[in-house]
Amino acid sequence: MKAISDPKSKPPSGLSADPVQRDLLRLITCGSVDDGKSTLIGRLLLDCGAVFEDRRQALERDSKVVGTTGDALDAALLLDGLQAEREQGITIDVGYHHFATPRRRFIIADTPGHLHYTRNMVTGASNADLAVLLVDAGKEMLEQTQRHSFICALLGIRDIILAVNKMDLVNFEESVFNRIRDVFARFSASLHFRSVVAIPTSAVQGDNVTRRSERMAWYDGPTLLAQLEAVEINPDAPQRPFRMPVQWVNRPDAAFRGYAGTVASGELRPGDEVLVSRTNVRTRIERIVSMDGDLARVGAGDAVTVLLADDIDVSRGDVLATPDKPLQVADAFACDLVWMSEAPLLPGRSYLLKCGSRTVGATVTTLKYRVDVANFAHLAARQLELNEIAYVNIATVEPIAVDPYQENRTTGGFVLIDRLTNETVGAGMIRFGLNRSANIHHADFDVTKAARAQLNGQRPIILWFTGLSGAGKSAIANLLERKLYALGKRTYLLDGDNVRQGLNRDLGFTEADRVENVRRVAETAKLFVDAGLITLVALISPFRAERRMARAIVAEGEFVEIFVDTPVEICEQRDPKGLYRKARRGEFRNFTGIDSPYERPENSELTLDTSAESAEQLADRIVQYLRRRGALD
Amino acid sequence: MSVMTHLPADLHRLEAEAIFILREVVAECRKPVMLYSIGKDSSVMLHLARKAFYPAKLPFPLLHVDTTWKFRDMIRFRDETAERLGLELIVHVNRAGVEQGINPIQHGSAAYTGVMKTDALKQALTAHGFDAAFGGARRDEELSRSKERVFSFRSKNHVWDPRNQRPELWNVFNCRIAPGESIRVFPLSNWTELDVWRYIEYEDIPVVPLYLAARRSVVRRGGNLIMVDDARLPIGADEVVQEVAVRFRTLGCYPLTGAIESSATTVGDIVRELETASTSERQGRLIDFDQAGSMERKKREGYF
Ligand SMILES: Nc1nc2c(ncn2[C@@H]2O[C@H](COP(=O)(O)OP(=O)(O)OP(=O)(O)O)[C@@H](O)[C@H]2O)c(=O)[nH]1
Ligand SMILES: [Mg+2]
Numbered sequence: 001m002k003a004i005s006d007p008k009s010k011p012p013s014g015l016s017a018d019p020v021q022r023d024l025l026r027l028i029t030c031g032s033v034d035d036g037k038s039t040l041i042g043r044l045l046l047d048c049g050a051v052f053e054d055r056r057q058a059l060e061r062d063s064k065v066v067g068t069t070g071d072a073l074d075a076a077l078l079l080d081g082l083q084a085e086r087e088q089g090i091t092i093d094v095g096y097h098h099f100a101t102p103r104r105r106f107i108i109a110d111t112p113g114h115l116h117y118t119r120n121m122v123t124g125a126s127n128a129d130l131a132v133l134l135v136d137a138g139k140e141m142l143e144q145t146q147r148h149s150f151i152c153a154l155l156g157i158r159d160i161i162l163a164v165n166k167m168d169l170v171n172f173e174e175s176v177f178n179r180i181r182d183v184f185a186r187f188s189a190s191l192h193f194r195s196v197v198a199i200p201t202s203a204v205q206g207d208n209v210t211r212r213s214e215r216m217a218w219y220d221g222p223t224l225l226a227q228l229e230a231v232e233i234n235p236d237a238p239q240r241p242f243r244m245p246v247q248w249v250n251r252p253d254a255a256f257r258g259y260a261g262t263v264a265s266g267e268l269r270p271g272d273e274v275l276v277s278r279t280n281v282r283t284r285i286e287r288i289v290s291m292d293g294d295l296a297r298v299g300a301g302d303a304v305t306v307l308l309a310d311d312i313d314v315s316r317g318d319v320l321a322t323p324d325k326p327l328q329v330a331d332a333f334a335c336d337l338v339w340m341s342e343a344p345l346l347p348g349r350s351y352l353l354k355c356g357s358r359t360v361g362a363t364v365t366t367l368k369y370r371v372d373v374a375n376f377a378h379l380a381a382r383q384l385e386l387n388e389i390a391y392v393n394i395a396t397v398e399p400i401a402v403d404p405y406q407e408n409r410t411t412g413g414f415v416l417i418d419r420l421t422n423e424t425v426g427a428g429m430i431r432f433g434l435n436r437s438a439n440i441h442h443a444d445f446d447v448t449k450a451a452r453a454q455l456n457g458q459r460p461i462i463l464w465f466t467g468l469s470g471a472g473k474s475a476i477a478n479l480l481e482r483k484l485y486a487l488g489k490r491t492y493l494l495d496g497d498n499v500r501q502g503l504n505r506d507l508g509f510t511e512a513d514r515v516e517n518v519r520r521v522a523e524t525a526k527l528f529v530d531a532g533l534i535t536l537v538a539l540i541s542p543f544r545a546e547r548r549m550a551r552a553i554v555a556e557g558e559f560v561e562i563f564v565d566t567p568v569e570i571c572e573q574r575d576p577k578g579l580y581r582k583a584r585r586g587e588f589r590n591f592t593g594i595d596s597p598y599e600r601p602e603n604s605e606l607t608l609d610t611s612a613e614s615a616e617q618l619a620d621r622i623v624q625y626l627r628r629r630g631a632l633d
Numbered sequence: 634m635s636v637m638t639h640l641p642a643d644l645h646r647l648e649a650e651a652i653f654i655l656r657e658v659v660a661e662c663r664k665p666v667m668l669y670s671i672g673k674d675s676s677v678m679l680h681l682a683r684k685a686f687y688p689a690k691l692p693f694p695l696l697h698v699d700t701t702w703k704f705r706d707m708i709r710f711r712d713e714t715a716e717r718l719g720l721e722l723i724v725h726v727n728r729a730g731v732e733q734g735i736n737p738i739q740h741g742s743a744a745y746t747g748v749m750k751t752d753a754l755k756q757a758l759t760a761h762g763f764d765a766a767f768g769g770a771r772r773d774e775e776l777s778r779s780k781e782r783v784f785s786f787r788s789k790n791h792v793w794d795p796r797n798q799r800p801e802l803w804n805v806f807n808c809r810i811a812p813g814e815s816i817r818v819f820p821l822s823n824w825t826e827l828d829v830w831r832y833i834e835y836e837d838i839p840v841v842p843l844y845l846a847a848r849r850s851v852v853r854r855g856g857n858l859i860m861v862d863d864a865r866l867p868i869g870a871d872e873v874v875q876e877v878a879v880r881f882r883t884l885g886c887y888p889l890t891g892a893i894e895s896s897a898t899t900v901g902d903i904v905r906e907l908e909t910a911s912t913s914e915r916q917g918r919l920i921d922f923d924q925a926g927s928m929e930r931k932k933r934e935g936y937f
Binding site: 022023024052053054055078079081082083084092093094095096097098105107119120122123126127247248250251252256258260261262289290291301302303305316340352354355356357409410413414415417422423424427 | 641642643645646648649650652653656657659660683684685686687688689690772773775776777779780782795796798799800801802803804805807809810811822823825910911912913929930
């Protein structure tokens, strides 16, 4: 076995100057647009000698062409590398930069201040230990500064350097600095940062960046660089319990079955007992394998491959953990959520949740409140827009193993993914599991769906009619139900208008309410299928995501989507309920096809053209279709 | 704290991060490939991949886009490496480009790179249906790279949209794509050139000998030292071929790659040389200087 932390393990070929124990600080810059973040970091890199000569020359050329500082060097151009950034003079996306001093290595994420690009700031903040928060000395504390402070706290950044920048524009006045420092202290008290060190700077001129400013002799604190070198990294990181999400199962041959993953926290040695979170099975670590030989001990951050003593069921997405401090296993959670998509978050809509190596379906069940970043007030909300932050309950379709985010970023942080666009739309931080799965058990009964179906002499199925208002959904569904009835089939018709008078009486027509409307109808239809019925649903159901959800919650083959494809002009001509006229007169809002979107189905089982055939003919077509599928046997 | 290695803490952390990324792609993507450029970064990436999947063999092939103008030493090293490690190596040449006689000498670096590198890469990725491709690029190399995510998404036409990158939080990588789209993945994103060489030294990783100083035949051309690697390089009447002790900081197509004068004959020498270097490694890459923002433009078009 290979020696570990062997003091003799010298760097090869006499690299004695190699900074073996030099630690790494990851930081971000943040704050409102144009406060001087990029300029400050550019200045820091220049003054530390971290800029190569050819880049410095390029900077001189660029400053003349696209700079914002006249003839002087525009240090921000060392960071704002995208064409669009240079054209607009702002930062759009986070950029990562390195520099090192004899004491420490740094990776700086320079993030954009512009509200629209907040999600790129969140990206940078998620891996940072410290934030340099800039405030323009000539301005009041802005909402965006507050938003960034709040996001830093939410993402677990505990140490803040408050750089009060552009001091040159306020005559290097001590009183201006003191006022901003105090405003921030009051404002941020509830965010519980461990340390806040305020430094007055001029990024353009380099005051208090790496050298003390003679023009601010009244300031006796550290320079920015001195503070970056001095701050302790994770001083109170306690001895956290062992956790390792299983990332990949390594099976080169039948004899070898290794579990590869990165240790999220704690330590591991051969012989240690571990618990598999999903199955709650215990086993022991037999070996820790590596290309350089077996290892005697591994710790947080190490990418490892372990062999287990017992032949048990373990797969990607499971978490190995210390048995005496297991993770929480639940399928409902309270968590903080930052929304990062132009499309709003809709409670009830199904997203994918990825936490560690586990991906499961998930739904926001309750939007408890949205945070007003200006004063941290809790506001009621029915949906969440781009860059908004909320406290929510989330339910997953299967239980997953988690820790509170404040205890472990790896097992407590997750992203939400849109199922259709594949975009990453939300960043979540778990506060605690709601343990719903422990309290509500799914009861299994002896009379099953199959048994009930057999008694009915039919195959239960959902026939889901979607289309615009007035397209003819209810009329065709009505005719179809009569035909099925005549054939001796047991049916039920769930009609959108009718459902809204009872079950869904409390819902309106906003996007969020429409999602919930469809969700309830889908769940009801699922119960009717379970009861053995042929269930007809006539519902506008304008969004693909919810139709897909309705399909996903029943078994394969139990859902038939029928698109009643009538152009909006024809629906409006027919206007059986006079709704289009009212919508056109502006008497109500959010009318599908007028001022609320309808997403056409892309692969429905049946598409009905009501201008080519009568309702009677179309209903017959559906009966034939069901016959072909054997649904009526 | 990490406890398992002879590596310095910072390199150990970078190594573990890269291994995590390699494994995540293999776990989630349908058909990954490793872009193997034969350079130092590729050598490190290959070494990391062997560690990530040990004792299994690499669960993906290597792809080398051969422009037919690489240094001869590179091709030799490539074939030896594939042989030594038993790798599945795909070599792709843009045949249409060869037939049209596209070359770096007459057509200029921009047009030549477009056809023989960017187009060739897209052809190969499309032909094999790879949905994820590892590349050895690092964020310290160039400004537009510093802005790129570890997982960088490409449309059906291999286009990068720098204004609309996916948020990338913690180490939770969203690998989901629609059919036809693909991901470029950069496990060495957070490494620097110095890290790469320090790691090569600690791990004793073989590299192409051209990285080490030796006396080589070169001509001075526009401030660059161009090596006369074969008879295809035209020598001007006023140019003299000299024997100079040189090495390369990056390797590519030999007529487009400038050498530096150096006496660094071991990897240890290189590390020491870099600790006091005053210019960046891209100084020697002629293709980056075609026009302002040229790397971003090339990347938008599908260059790695
Ligand atoms: N007078 C003065 N101007 C400054 C100072 N710091 C930055 N600036 C100027 O303020 C403008 C914005 O600077 P940037 O560094 O681009 O600001 P930023 O915070 O990075 O902006 P975004 O990234 O777009 O949010 C530029 O014109 C800078 O030259 C300073 O200390 N004093
Ligand atoms: Mg900026």
